Amino acid sequence: MRNLFICGFVCLLLNTYMQAEIYLSFLGCKDIDKQKVFSEVNKVYSLEIKELNSLKDIDFAHNPKRNQYLADRILSALENFLPNSNCVLVLVVDKDLYTEGFNYIFGLAGKNVSVVSIYRFKPCTVVDTQKEQNLLTERTIKTIIHEIGHCFGLSHCLNPKCVMYFSNWVGDTDKKGKDFCTKCKNKILKK
């Protein structure tokens, strides 16, 4: 009975997004296990996740005064690469991002586009052990799922275990899960 309910729930979630497509782009990010990223994002959204080549660099968004990249500018440029109007495109970069009012950000989302930075997710300068790669990949996966949640209309959640919880620092990202809490799942279903 319980299994039937869970299956029904997943099918309902799938129907909600059946028309949508999710695309991921990467700039640099050689330390990430990309296959794991694709399979974990797929698990949560029950959608095929495709790779797409988009921006070749983000130099145009560089602010020399801060030595950081303005995420808002990247989002505007990313819109030109959307394959259609009913999809979400996430660019993952290894440069440090900011937006006005914040010292740094892990990610930023617009309506259909999002950018995620792994810059502050690296546990050390050189990622050379499996454990370090796993941690970096986990943090990246949670942030991608979080930003796609924003693109699908979700706002921040007060449940620290929910993927939509706002990460003030990387410790918050480590504490939260990769999935939505029941409240956020219901919000998606109502859309």
Ligand SMILES: [Zn+2]
């Ligand atoms: Zn957020």
Ligand SMILES: [Zn+2]
């Ligand atoms: Zn939630």
